[in-house]
Amino acid sequence: MDEDEHTSGTQGGNDSSEAATDNDAAGTESDPTSEDSTENNESTDGSKTSLPTTASSNDSSVSDDPSVSDDPSVSDDISLPDDTTSLESSGRDRSSPDVDLDGVVLDDTDNQGLFDDLLSGEPIFENKEVLRPSYTPHELPHRNDQINRMATILVSALRGETPSNILIYGKTGTGKTASAKFVSQELESTSQKYDVPCEVEYINCEVTDTQYRVLAQLANTFIEKNQTVIADRIERYQQLVSTAADDPSALASTEFSTVAEVESRIEQLEDDADDMEEVPMTGWPTDRVYTTFFDAVDYHERVVVIMLDEIDKLVEKSGDDTLYNLSRMNSELANSRISIMGISNDLKFTDFLDPRVKSSLGEEEIVFPPYDANQLRDILQHRADIAFKRDALTDDVIPLCAAFAAQEHGDARRALDLLRTAGELAERSQAEIVAEKHVRQAQDKIELDRVVEVVRTLPTQSKIVLFAVILLEKNGVHNINTGEVFNIYKRLCEEIDADVLTQRRVTDLISELDMLGIVNAVVVSKGRYGRTKEMGLSVPVEETEAVLLSDSRLGDIENAQPFVQARFDN
Numbered sequence: 194m195d196e197d198e199h200t201s202g203t204q205g206g207n208d209s210s211e212a213a214t215d216n217d218a219a220g221t222e223s224d225p226t227s228e229d230s231t232e233n234n235e236s237t238d239g240s241k242t243s244l245p246t247t248a249s250s251n252d253s254s255v256s257d258d259p260s261v262s263d264d265p266s267v268s269d270d271i272s273l274p275d276d277t278t279s280l281e282s283s284g285r286d287r288s289s290p291d292v293d294l295d296g297v298v299l300d301d302t303d304n305q306g307l308f309d310d311l312l313s314g315e316p317i318f319e320n321k322e323v324l325r326p327s328y329t330p331h332e333l334p335h336r337n338d339q340i341n342r343m344a345t346i347l348v349s350a351l352r353g354e355t356p357s358n359i360l361i362y363g364k365t366g367t368g369k370t371a372s373a374k375f376v377s378q379e380l381e382s383t384s385q386k387y388d389v390p391c392e393v394e395y396i397n398c399e400v401t402d403t404q405y406r407v408l409a410q411l412a413n414t415f416i417e418k419n420q421t422v423i424a425d426r427i428e429r430y431q432q433l434v435s436t437a438a439d440d441p442s443a444l445a446s447t448e449f450s451t452v453a454e455v456e457s458r459i460e461q462l463e464d465d466a467d468d469m470e471e472v473p474m475t476g477w478p479t480d481r482v483y484t485t486f487f488d489a490v491d492y493h494e495r496v497v498v499i500m501l502d503e504i505d506k507l508v509e510k511s512g513d514d515t516l517y518n519l520s521r522m523n524s525e526l527a528n529s530r531i532s533i534m535g536i537s538n539d540l541k542f543t544d545f546l547d548p549r550v551k552s553s554l555g556e557e558e559i560v561f562p563p564y565d566a567n568q569l570r571d572i573l574q575h576r577a578d579i580a581f582k583r584d585a586l587t588d589d590v591i592p593l594c595a596a597f598a599a600q601e602h603g604d605a606r607r608a609l610d611l612l613r614t615a616g617e618l619a620e621r622s623q624a625e626i627v628a629e630k631h632v633r634q635a636q637d638k639i640e641l642d643r644v645v646e647v648v649r650t651l652p653t654q655s656k657i658v659l660f661a662v663i664l665l666e667k668n669g670v671h672n673i674n675t676g677e678v679f680n681i682y683k684r685l686c687e688e689i690d691a692d693v694l695t696q697r698r699v700t701d702l703i704s705e706l707d708m709l710g711i712v713n714a715v716v717v718s719k720g721r722y723g724r725t726k727e728m729g730l731s732v733p734v735e736e737t738e739a740v741l742l743s744d745s746r747l748g749d750i751e752n753a754q755p756f757v758q759a760r761f762d763n
């Protein structure tokens with residue numbers, strides 16, 4: 194998920210939906226389950242074992258007694274122990290510049306600190322940030338058509354006309370957010386260049402997901418901008434007042450005929466500034482928030498493009514009122530015009546819209562198709578050139594990342610995640626170069642992180658059903674059938690005091706687990722005994738169990754295991 198869309202919805206801020214979806218390798222490190230998960234992972238093993246070794250060699254070198262070490266290099270430095278002892282006992286820093294210990298301590302290759310070892314290898318990354326979702330690339334290969342279409346529509350804003358509303362569709366990772374942000378930066382910089390009042394407001398509706406919040410955020414952004422405009426004007430008029438005091442002809446080129454008029458304008462501006470009241474995060478009636486936004490945006494002449502990213506999330510959560518209100522504003526605004534650019538991951542979301550909203554919002558539609566493996570290669574290559582040191586990748590790394598991500602509906606975010614994670618794994622195993630095996634390890638790690646996340650967020654009842662499957666599997670049952678799952682499930686529910694659902698409902702929950710790719714169920718016919726589902730776990734047992742057990746609502750489900758054991762022992 195993406196980093197920057199969650200932290201701030203405003204344009205130029207960080208895009209936080211990316212953060213949420215970002216399967217950041219570093220971010221999951223503290224998770225005990227993810228550590229387990231990489232147990233078979235060469236790279237992780239490498240760094241795990243290297244740390245204790247480093248620490249112990251460090252210990253021996255600072256030891257008071259050189260004889261405790263078998264290492265000849267330590268006993269060579271025969272003068273070291275005395276010096277060290279005396280320095281330590283006097284509480285002084287061993288690296289203190291006025292003591293010439295460099296020769297004895299720092300040249301001792303065995304005297305590696307905790308981090309020295311990790312730092313010692315040639316760094317693989319030149320600039321890792323470039324591979325993170327929060328980075329907005331300056332070049333977007335294979336999105337020229339879409340970017341040009343957006344620009345062709347939005348250029349009206351620079352002519353002071355209202356651009357058509359735009360609806361952008363495409364699956365996740367097809368470059369919608371990146372392209373929209375790129376276009377908005379270009380639009381704003383051009384508007385500054387030609388000094389035309391055109392502004393872009395970016396809102397991530399996954400974070401800002403109610404009408405109140407969207408309107409409040411817009412209102413407050415425009416209030417802030419208005420305050421700046423007002424402050425500038427007041428300053429200009431005050432200067433005019435002081436110039437005109439010495440030289441009355443200074444008013445000639447202005448709209449004012451007397452200094453008093455200028456002063457009264459200043460007063461009026463000060464009143465305007467005082468009247469603008471920021472919208473609190475909650476508490477006002479929605480129509481008051483709407484009016485405040487309306488007044489703020491209409492305070493002076495401008496064309497405003499409102500980008501609603503992840504617009505499907507807003508509609509799903511709070512309906513289409515926001516879009517309805519925004520789309521009919523233009524007929525009432527006196528000084529300003531707004532244009533809406535909606536961005537959706539869900540191709541069918543307009544089905545839920547009021548027909549008026551649908552036709553207004555979809556005046557122009559732009560589709561972002563999935564990338565194919567070749568396009569993903571180009572995208573990765575562009576980023577890799579900046580992100581990695583020269584020759585840090587073997588030739589097959591980028592094609593493999595591209596191929597894996599092409600299978601994931603052509604998701605560029607996944608491709609970049611893979612490349613970054615592969616680099617991190619290589620770095621951690623102190624490899625000199627990122628190779629194909631690191632990409633495969635990264636693919637496993639990301640996939641496992643995904644599973645962990647899906648399992649972690651399952652409803653409690655599904656977790657109990659899944660736990661029943663795990664218990665059966667751990668007891669060596671193959672082709673587990675629904676009846677067996679249901680029996681264990683019932684016992685587990687009794688054990689932890691949870692409601693017991695009907696076998697029918699449990700069968701439904703199994704189907705859901707199947708759809709999520711957690712179990713793999715097939716319907717088998719039992720002849721005249723009817724049909725049943727047979728299933729197996731499609732995710733790693735240990736890690737999945739650990740995630741389930743970390744849920745406090747499942748209480749001491751762990752203690753329920755013996756009865757299952759007993760059942761199979763009989």
Ligand code: ADP
Pocket residue numbers: 195211325326327328329330332333334335336363364365366367368369370371372572605606609
């Ligand atoms: P979406 O909004 O469609 O889910 P994003 O715009 O967030 O996708 O793109 C996902 C990631 O892939 C981002 O890091 C983005 O910078 C990168 N990306 C997508 N398309 C391109 C492209 N054509 N060129 C370079 N990077 C891209």
Ligand code: MG
Pocket residue numbers: 369370371502
């Ligand atoms: Mg996006």
